[in-house]
Each structure stands twice: as C-alpha cells, then as structure tokens.
Amino acid sequence: MTRRLLLIATLILLSWPTPPASAHTDLVSITPAEGSRVLGGWPPEVVLAFTEAIDPTLSAVSVSVDGQDGTRVPLGLGLRSTEVVGDLRALKSVDPTTDHRVRISYRVTSADGHPVAGTSTFTIAPDAGSPPTPGAAETTTPEAAPVTPTPPSRTAPASDGASATGLATGAWVAAGLVALVLLSAVVSSRTGRSESRATDGKAEQ
Template identity: 30%
Template sequence: MSPSTSQSASSTPPSRSNRNHTPESTPPMRKSRRYLFSVIAAVLLGSGITLAAAGPAQAHDDLLGSFPDADSTVAVSPDEITLSFSGELISDMQSAVIEVTAPGGENIATDAPTVSGTTITQHLEPNPPDGAFTVLWRVVSGDGHPISGEYTYTVEPIQSDASTPGAGATEQAPEPSITSAETTTNTGGSEPFGGVALLPILAVLTGVIILGAGFIVVFKVTRERRLRNEEAVDRQEQQDSERTSKDASHEK
C-alpha cells in the first residue's frame, strides 16, 4: 500500500453511524434508562400510597336505625322522626336536611332538624293524612363527607274491635330500631342529595402529572447527553483531522 493511500485511509473521519457505538455514548444511555425506571417506580409508589390513603377516607358513617322504622306501619302519625347513625355527625344547621313527604305531596317537616351526637331529629306537622310517607335525608358524617338516603313508612290507624266499642286505637310509639333501614344509602352521590368522592380522582390526576413530568425530565436529560456526546465526537474528529494534516505536511 502506498503512503498516499495510507494517509487517506487514516485521515478518513468515522461515519455518523459509528458515533452511537463509541464507548463514550453507551454509559449515559444506560444511566438514562436507569433514571427513567427510577422515575416510573417512584410514580407508581406515590400513586399507590395516595390511593391507599384515600381508601379509609371513603368509610363513611352508616344509618343504623330510624323511628318510624323503614317500611313499617304505625297507627298514629308521629310528632317527630329520629335517625341514628354509626358515628358522630357534623351539627351545623346547613349540613343536615330532612324532608318528609306526605301522601298529598307536601313536606310536613316544620323546621330545621336537630343533630345531637349520632342522632338527628326532625319535628313534623301535626295530624297529617294517613297513608305512605317518604323520608329524604342528608347529613355530613364526621369525616366531612355528605351521605344521604331515603325510606318510607305508613300511617294506618288500627280498627276498633267490635266486641269492645269505643276502645282507643292509640299505640305507644316504639323506640328507634337498631336495624339498618333497607332502602337507605350512604354514598355521597345518591339522590336527591349527593357529593362526589374526589380523593380517588385527585390521586389519579396526581399520578398522571408526576408521570408526565418524569418523562419530560428524562427526555431533556437524554437529549442533552446525546448532544454532548456528538459534540465530543466532532471535536475528536476535528483533532484527528488536524493531527493527520500536520503529519502529512511534515512528511512532505
């Protein structure tokens, strides 16, 4: 091989395709992958912790019983109704609402309900017509989450026995039952009142935001490292080219 051929071969710069295979570019790419995996693991861990913390917050108070009982029949219309819950209720006037709809469609609740610990009481108008009554209620449990539901009861006087004319048809009002009302619900989004459980939604949005930010950071870091590697390769090529030119000039 002639000297000119040797010089031209040695002065030929490495192709662009070989730059990605240089030893200098491999470690930063591995570091970028490790960084990406670390970000994803941190996001998944943070989302799991947030969802785990949100789970217990969804355990709201339950309706334990009522007077009159759900789906029960009483002989005399009560002067008030009482609801009993499993936990302390928030007692401000705007947090509790009870509507009692008579057979004619009118609301016979006379004033704002009274909250005392785990019990809420609603006074009613006297002497409403007999028939089926619907109770709609909404309260705020101790964790600050609204719960609501509804149930019905019926007022039907007891017919007097023919053998004892004039016998009173009154019946002593029973104590509030401790059994759960069948048609009540304790979900914040139930009708006619409702709230929205925001914690799971916020947890998902937080995870998405963190994940997106992590990908942006990884992309920028990887791009900057790639540019630095290419600049280093270009400088090395330029130095090799200058060195080759100097060697060629000395040989001449």
Template identity: 40%
Template sequence: MYVNDRRAVRTAARALVVPAALAALAVAAPQAAAHTELDISSPGANAELAGLPPSVTLTFSDAMTQKYAKVAVTSPDGTPAAAGKPQVTGKTVTLALKPTSPPGQYTVGYRVVSADGHPVSGSYTFTVAATTSPTPTPPAKESTSAAAPRAAQKPAPDNPDKETSGATIPVLAGAGALTVAAVGAYAVRRRRAGHGR
C-alpha cells in the first residue's frame, strides 16, 4: 500500500513538472526570438527629397549602445556623405550629413548592437533631386520708360506740312512786299528822270 502511494506521488509530480516546464519555455521563447528591429528611418527608404536633409535618423525597437553603432551614408559619387560620427540617444542613432553633397541617390548602411546584445544590420536608399537655379529676369528696357517723359516734354506735331507751310508763308509774303516796293521805287525814278529831260 505504501509503495503504491509513492508511485502515485511520483506520477503526479511528473505530470505537473512537464507542463510547468513547457509553459516556462513558451513564455521565454518569444523573448528570445524577439530581435531588435529598425522601426523608423528619416529620410525613409525610397524617399524622394527636394534637398539633402541635415542628418539621417534611425530609430530602433530597443536602446542602442554608442560603442557599437555603425552608420554610413554614401553619396551618389561614391564618397562618404557623413559629417562626423553616429550619435546614440536611447533607441535613436543620428548621423549628420555634409551640406555640400551632390544630388542623386544616397545609400544608408547600418550595423548596430542593442543594449541587450542583439546586432541589427541593413541598408536602404533615398534620392535627392537636383536643384534648379531660378532664371534671371531680363532688365526692363530703358527705351519704353525713357521715351514716355520725352514724348510728354516734346510732343510730335500732328501735321508736319502745316507747320512747314506756316513758317514759309510769312517769308514769302515779306519777299513779295520787298519786290513790289523795289519795282515801285524803280518806276518812280523812271518817271522823274523822264520829266527832267
């Protein structure tokens, strides 16, 4: 009787231990499988921007370590576009960019390690459009603005023929009067000369 009771206790213990162990594994499995991921990137993957942003910002699901945060940005001509080293603040890693970098497609590559030791790596691209310089406006023509005051100061005659004929008539009249006076004086002299004979 005593032996049977001991066997029953062992069997019950085994029956309870196995489910408890499985439950513990089930709870621990999601935590072990949950790796750090990139949650947000700015600029985002495949983004098309009008100008180069001052920095690239990556936000992860876990806090990062400054020592193992590696981020690189490559410009369209293959040269590094970073201005300094990545800066870590909690879950966010920020990398400043050179403002003189050319337009085109940029590649962001990262390899970081979270505070609990999980490494994360990846890459993506974004594009910066070429800036178009504004077309200079041509200077205003001086002739149009200068001609208006000149026209106001010196109006053009309505009929040039009238002005010319008006100036010619007094001259002709004066010449005619002189001719008549000369002919009259000549006639008077002839008459006097005839009476004197």
C-alpha cells in the first residue's frame, strides 16, 4: 500500500507542469558598433537590437562626447519591434579635424517589463578629405609688381613758345617802323622838290 502511494505521488510530481523560466532581454547588436570609428562627423542614428520586443516609451538613450554630460536623444522603433533607434541628427556638431570619443548609455524596457541597461563607445575620426584647420596653411606674401620707369616728356617747354611769339611780334614792329621811316622819307623828298620848283619859277619872273 505504501509503495503504491509513493508511486502515485511520484507520477503526480512528474506530470505537474513546471512554471516557465523568466525571459531575460539581452542586447544583440549596436550600430555604430563598440570600438568602431566613424569618419567625418555624427552618424544620423544609433540602432540597438535586443532579443525581445522593446517599448520605446519606457526606454532612454543618452550620448556624451569626450567625457561631457550626456544628451538624451529621441527614440523610436526600428524595422523590427526588437530594435530601438536613437536620432543623432540634432546633436551639436564636433570638430571634424580631431578624434572624439562617444559614449552611448542606454536603459530600455522590454514589452513584458524587463529592463536592460548598458553602455557602448565609438570614435568620431577625421575624414581623409577634411579641409585643414584654418591658420595651418602657410601664408604667402604676394610679390611686388616691378615698377616701370616713366620716360621723360618730350613736350617743349611753354617758355619756348612764348619766346617765339615775342620774337615774331618784335619783327613785325621793327618792319612797321622801317616802313614808316621810308614813307616819311619819300614824302619829305617830294615835298622838298615841290618847294624847289616853286622857288625857281618865282625867280624867273
């Protein structure tokens, strides 16, 4: 009888349904990946994938640069219910000529209420085609243009023209005076002849 009771109890225990194990949400991947290098500036987003569906309204992702205080970014679901996407487009731009260490801190809650928290880091590195930092290039002083000597002016001095004009005027004055003297001499000669003839006529009478 006792053996039968033990056997029945054993069968009951073996057939009793066991409670399901508590599901645990784990991070599957993160983009940008841990330790990766992103060239030229911020990526547009960070994507976190988990093993369970995530409720973005009960989750948070913050981003810090070079050890500064973290900035919380807007969240949304990705292509799957197990993905959460953080929008990085509104973050302040960083100097593209130097490295910057970025730390992603997340705390998410799965659809069944299980929280998961963790961190991941990546580096923003200069792009190979980034322009050099202002002031780094050497300053080149433009060469002075050669000075062409100005040839001396060939214009005759104004005094020469004035002298020539004065000489011409003096010549005309002298010629006028000579003509006047000659005319006076002719008139005097004719007057003398007339008077001489008149005297001779009176003497004959």
